[in-house]
Amino acid sequence: MSENLKLSNQVCFPIYSLAKEVVGLYRPILQQLDLTYPQYLVMLILWEEGTQNVSEIGTKLHLDSGTLTPLLKRLEQKKLIERNRSAQDERIVQIELTADGQKMKTAATQVPEQILNSLNVTVEQLEALKTGIDNILNQIRK
Amino acid sequence: MSENLKLSNQVCFPIYSLAKEVVGLYRPILQQLDLTYPQYLVMLILWEEGTQNVSEIGTKLHLDSGTLTPLLKRLEQKKLIERNRSAQDERIVQIELTADGQKMKTAATQVPEQILNSLNVTVEQLEALKTGIDNILNQIRK
DNA sequence: TTTAATTATGTTGTGTACAATACAATAGCA
């Protein structure tokens, strides 16, 4: 196999591995909030942008309803969100923070700092990595 | 929130997203071999390095037995591998390619090329990304 | 040599992740 062909394995596997490591870094930190990483991503969107449709959340996180529906039901069970059908269009389910969910935002402000610490790399390294990843994501998604 | 703190979200989420996109790129290509991406990774190891313990595969892929045992049983059902306990140490399960599994190696040589094409970026971009990812992986794992 | 610790794998439970499908509600159009 030529060197170029090997390269795809040598890049794709580290991408796959790094994502698992990153989720693993979040795990003990988010455990204090009783959240998983995908659940945290949903909460971030609600904290930043307020009430959202299921499909809006799905578009932003690139997750489909088969993933989101059970995930959102778990957040609902924890009393962090409410799921209500829109009166105007009954197909739409609005996802809204509860008071508990809103309150969690304060505790969650500590998460990024803890992650940055455990990543243990320079801001310059992170920014370079972000640029490289965004380039490839744009190529793949366009 | 300071810009630096936002950075962790702005890097970690793209890492998480990119990994899903990459696995998604492999999906239609590997479908022709009736393999998933993690199954393909196991087959790659067996093609390159021959018979392995479960734990050796787990170490190389950073996967635990709760993931590997059912995955390996699925590969066994497809007659691509055999699982045999070692006579010397009966705790050890040796994972060995069948003739069918060995034969698949030829068809699979086309996979890296197809992935490189669909990634649609330059080799330089890929190598830069690989360097960035490997740096962070080393930091996290050390 | 009996016991204790370690090792290797398996099992169970929870939680993504996505394809395929279903279905109800809305929108667009003839």
Next chain:
DNA sequence: TGCTATTGTATTGTACACAACATAATTAAA
């Protein structure tokens, strides 16, 4: 208005992914 296509969500089935625990075999130590 009625019909059709589209939209938004839910359901089902398959497959990871990992924590926690269980179990059996081996090794090490007293």
